[in-house]
Amino acid sequence: MRTEILIIGGGVIGLSIAYKLRIAGTRRIAVVERGTLGSEASWAAGGMLGVQAETDSPGQFLDLCKASLARYPEFIETLTAATDIDAELDRTGTLKLAFNESETAKLQERAEWQRNAGLSVEQLSATDIRRTEPFVSPNVASGLFFPDDWQIDNRKLLAALRRFAEISDIDIFENTEAGSIIVENGRAIGVMTSIGEIRSDHIVLATGAWTSLIKLGDVPIPLNIRPIRGQMLEFHSAKRIFHHVLIGSEGYLVPRADGRILAGSTTEDVGFDNSNTPHGEAVILNTAIQLSPSIAGLNVSSKWAGLRPMAADGMPVIGTIPGLDDMTVATAHYRNGILLAPLTAEIAAGQILNEEASPWMTIFGTQRLRFTEQVSTTRAF
Ligand SMILES: Cc1cc2nc3c(=O)[nH]c(=O)nc-3n(C[C@H](O)[C@H](O)[C@H](O)COP(=O)(O)OP(=O)(O)OC[C@H]3O[C@@H](n4cnc5c(N)ncnc54)[C@H](O)[C@@H]3O)c2cc1C
Incomplete structure (x- = not known):
């Protein structure tokens, strides 16, 4: 052929x-x-x-x-027009969260270099964050809002x-x-x-x-x-409890419009094995609950792993x-x-x-x- x-x-x-x-x-x-x-x-x-x-x-x-x-x-836009399948570009933005002083200091540095680079970034207090996302942990110390960090399905x-x-x-x-x-x-x-x-x-x-x-x-x-494994857990809640992508120092939560919440991920150099492991799941679960204790009461609806290609x-x-x-x-x-x-x-x-x-x-x-x-x-x- x-x-x-x-x-x-x-x-x-x-x-x-x-x-x-x-x-x-x-x-x-x-x-x-x-x-x-x-x-x-x-x-x-x-x-x-x-x-x-x-x-x-x-x-x-x-x-x-x-x-x-x-x-x-x-x-x-052009792909949706051609196929009638909308991949749901969600421009709500991302919150990067800090839970202690040293994480707050790192966010401060990030905000400074990003502002100098001409990027939009907003510094948030714990109160601001809880007002925007009431289900984020009460232990949150501070955060950054990136209005231009979007998500797609x-x-x-x-x-x-x-x-x-x-x-x-x-x-x-x-x-x-x-x-x-x-x-x-x-x-x-x-x-x-x-x-x-x-x-x-x-x-x-x-x-x-x-x-x-x-x-x-x-x-x-x-x-x-090289393949670098990332494991993920998916939770389901009847209605959307988070609006933004939430990122902590060890992991993240990605809320989808239909109530699914993706929690990730691990970074593992284990060859071409793309299975889930109890250790990986435990790490993701703990991080997710640290970001939002409400996760602890949700159903785990799915789990998977994939191999990131890394030079x-x-x-x-x-x-x-x-x-x-x-x-x-x-x-x-x-x-x-x-x-x-x-x-x-x-x-x-x-x-x-x-x-x-x-x-x-x-x-x-x-x-x-x-x-x-x-x-x-x-x-x-
Ligand atoms: C858990 C996890 C979370 C991630 N989160 C994000 C994120 O939030 N945002 C983001 O931007 N990226 C994210 N990534 C990274 C992103 O998924 C990858 O960078 C991207 O999917 C790579 O795309 P690809 O097409 O190169 O690889 P793949 O999607 O792996 O596609 C490669 C394809 O090549 C095929 N193939 C391989 N060898 C052959 C062969 N010899 N003959 C025929 N076919 C072959 C494979 O079967 C496969 O389908 C994440 C990755 C993981 C694992």
Whole structure:
């Protein structure tokens, strides 16, 4: 079989790139997915679009996150119009909470650098917080309000991207595993899959936490991407008890419109095991109850875990592999793949269609990676 653009991996990154390429007029696009579309990290995520909660300093990563967030309203509007599936972009904002003096001091520092960086941030007293969110713990000491840290229902986003692919005649190959990229004279010309060879003009590797398992011919791809497990618990309350995303120093609560509350998460370097563990669940539960004692009385309606794709420096990898033409890599979005999907799609599609690297690729491309480097740090949650 032959196609124009062959995307390996049907998570939020692969599907957003397919969407962007189709909107830009690419005719033949195929997505090869080992399982079912959107059933791995992108499904497991909390859906926070947490530019200000997720960045610890000004710089290029903050700029990348901000630029992607800015694309969200139009991304969701056009996707909803095309599919009739609304991924519920919720712009209520996020509260980052402190429960003691040292956490309050850290929030103060965060507020200062963010204001200097031109971001909107409001400092709140314990009384302000309890007035806004009456079910937050009475032990709360202070907080920050980020009006521009939004959330999205990531599962509805995936459903919309899937619907878009189906109605736009994008070829979808589920239950199809890509093994090795076929390389000829320094060009990626196709992929060996579990259903045979697929040839293409250009390949996009959007294989998330499994990227390092792909081979270039007979040799492993020179990218060190590791799976970092995150477990989640879901609670259900008959009516919505929180309005904002609530973030503490060890975890978070994400309230959905239908009364579900997602609580996360762990950060575990345990290989490709994406099970839940009693320890992980206990950590999440304790953190959730610390944020709001009301959680203790709710039903646990679901639990799951997913594997975040992480490069050695924790930054996304969007670029090409030196010496290999006709292949784009879009992976390692680690904790922020939902947030970064619209911009990643734009960068990748721009490179494929215009054959010129975006300035973002110079910053977040593969050239910065020392391929043997080990993961050195992980954050608290
Ligand atoms: C618990 C948790 C909470 C998170 N919360 C947030 C959040 O609030 N906000 C946010 O922005 N991000 C969040 N993230 C991170 C986000 O989910 C990821 O960064 C993002 O989903 C990565 O998208 P992806 O498409 O690269 O990966 P995936 O969704 O994992 O998709 C990769 C796909 O490639 C397929 N694949 C792999 N190898 C092959 C192969 N050889 N052949 C064919 N198919 C293959 C896989 O089956 C998979 O479907 C969270 C992640 C977790 C786990």
